[in-house]
Amino acid sequence: MVKLIHTLADHSDDVNCCAFSFSLLATCSLDKTIRLYSLSDFTELPHSPLKFHTYAVHCCCFSPSGHILASCSTDGTTVLWNTENGQTLAVMEQPSGSPVRVCQFSPDSTCLASGAADGTVVLWNAQSYKLYRCGSVKDGSLVACAFSPNGSFFVTGSSCGDLTVWDDKMRCLHSEKAHDFGITCCNFSSQPVSGGEQGLQFFRLASCGQDCQVKIWVVSFTHIFGFELKYKSMLSGHCAPVLACAFSHDGQMLVSGSVDKSVIVYDTNTENILHTLTQHTRYVTACAFAPHTLLLATGSMDKTVNIWQFDLETLCQARSSEGHLKQFTEDWSEEDVSTWLCAQGLKDLVGIFKKNNIDGKELLNLTKESLADDLKIVLTCWTHWGLICSGPSDVLLLSSTQMSTTESLGLRSKVLRKIEELRTRVKFLSSEIPDEFICPITRELMKDPVIASDGYSYEKEAMENWIRTKKRTSPMTNLVLPSVVLTPNRTLKMAINRWLETHQK
Template sequence: MVSIVRTLRDHTDEVSCCAFSSALLASCSGDKTLRVYHTSDLSELPFSPLSSHGYRVHCCCFSSCGRFLVSCSTDGSAIVWNSDTGERSAALQHPSRSPLRVCALAHDCAHLLAGACDGTVALWDFSSRTLRRCSAVSEDSVVACCFSPSNQMFVTGCTRGDLKLWDLDVNLLHAEKDAHDLGVTCCSFAAQFNVGVYGCCVEFRLASCGQDSQLKIWIVSQREGAGCVMKLLHTLTAQSAPVLSCAFSSDGELVNLGTVLHTLNQHDRYVTAVALSPTMPWIATGSMDRTVTVWRIGDGDDTTGKYSEQTWFSQTDGEERKLPGHSRLLLADWSEEDVQNWLSEEGLEELVSIFKTNNIDGPELNQMSKETAAELGIESVGLRGRLLRKIEALKAEQSGSEAPDEFLCPITRELMRDPVIAADGYSYERESIQSWIRGKNKTSPMTNLPLQTTLLTPNRSLKTAIARWKSSQ
């Protein structure tokens, strides 16, 4: 049994990641912030949101004790926060300021790892906050990483599709080429591990997912004096689109024979993140619809910390739900029933019969004006004004979330106002790319290759297209 505990709607851009501690839930977003909630009542903490990052926050994670929260961003920094006060404990900069896509803390809190777009990983000593080493591990962006439960090795995954095992000196232990066709998106170790009878072998379970629409479960064996071996245990193929996130439950058990236990369809757009509480039967999912949904698993007893569902993952092909007022479907796609339901939700029930009689659907609602409202027979000036204000608010809500991807700045993921073309051939918001360059980062935010020139050319055709799209909303 699965039920929704609450849907959190505080972020103003796509949710990138979710993480639980024993008492808190954190989420991060393209809006450059992290938000932190009490798991007791899902109220937002007084110091939330946390907003020291200059660009999109890609990943966040708690220390095992829950005292620290770590985040990483396109701005090339990993920030350590005190989760009790919200104070910034440290800001750790990647040596080449390359955008950081993923971060992970060792279970013993000895090391902090971050994967970068230039194919490197930065490894810090967490207690002293000093850089231990920064090493190239791939020719492509590192977008996934996690420490083993033993804290003696870690895994990296890249956009090429390789999974690699490393020791703490960043020596390669094992490489699994093309583990996921078109790229790895996430990896996660189970907390438990098995030790051989004579202590000469340790076995871990690793989950990975990728652009190939598959979730894979691996056995990672570490034998004394014989290195590491990875063996594929399961390939789960219930997904029909790229799988973006995966996580083990606290007991480390697996889905029995790969059976899908539940399909969760609350979100209106792609699901990008999934996290499981270590102490409660809860799952948190984050989405491109800007929301975080908290789910209760099982019979509703939140005090046991035990539940039967074991391995969870999120994927991009979530079912589109037509829930007026909260749906991210464009207004122009709404049916007559959607419009009538929206009126009821907004406290305009007295207009439902009028709209039903006149067969008003989404496109007609989108074009509603004072004149057309009067023609419908809405005699009350106050009621007409309230209707039009609700419509404008709805348009404003939708205008940023459904913009075509090419209209969004690759750095900030915000709708561009003054798009310019950089030397890498990509278009950016002028202010964002200028700030990027002023930060002594002379590489492309998209390719990580050096920019041959800092000259920026106005993209007038794109600016016109964005203006045309905005007017249509």
């Protein structure tokens, strides 16, 4: 499902940060340098390493286009680089001269935020390289920063443990204690959680800290409804401070790196652990996913950067088996449809469906005509038969054509059969299922309900998986479970079976 495909060992000191563009990987280090690698073969670019900073480089990030790289350092500067030739475009000095710990571009590339050890945060105009706005937090150093996907606000994290939210005018919208002993990193998922009412978008934010925790927050902001930050859940797995976290480009995975030397990959929907990677020999200080591809980079105090690759088909099957797909097919995103195709053994169709923007609603409306005419999945050759039967060689060609047509028809039939199964499922689920029949973890009708020590009922397999991934807390209350013993809920199972008998007729 995930394998180590390359190790970079060019830095002479701790690696502090990793960042991807569509074609490059950047790494920075205590050795005062930034290094650039091509994603095609992970060779270092001719103009790498980039040298300007006189002290440790703490953070680096690409502009959305990938043409500009920003880096910041203990020397109190944030530097912009041309990624094509390595030339310095601008050197921006923090007004206070304080060491700069973090820098991030806004999604539209108009601004660059830099946070410093004295708690100051600066918004720079990324075109003119001039200071636009400046602010500061009350206590602690600024060590983390992330822009919302729509660019309307950004979040900073401090060494005192506060998450602070700023709008694009540098007005403080919200501040709250998020982690005891200090925040180390925060990151937004690029995919909104849902559309919400009146077009309100909800974004998922991850934060991690010295308290050994990874926390998930749901964030929303509009000029009409204002700003709201809600704590959602805590991901367990690390036994030491967590130094870095990052979402995958599709928002379906979250990765974290820790002082315990491990890297943990979570499914963000089920919050189950997909993988624990233990190849680094010292603290894991950095992690980053590539945009639009399943590559992961992890950096460490062991002076190396590991590159990991995920297998799409195996990942899709794992997600599907863990209940990743939403209960209602009409709500599926294009990524959900891709996951479903992989789980059904139709991986080869993922590209075609994505090209045609097939989401859940479009999937349920597909017919054999639209599969053939719009998606070009079926290439029939029956009309040519009368033209190719005049000799032995033509008979051979006919046999080949028949085979190709048969395979195409078989593929079409399989897709239509699977879609019909989904339609049947949708029709069944459209009946109002009593809430007590729904598993709180999978959000699906329970088949084998059990009672946990928190007094709630869950699907047996889902709760066993929950406990197996070291989650000794209740999925409903987040409190520690007094016991991990699961007791069959036979009364509930009988009630579910009676309901099924009534509604499946």
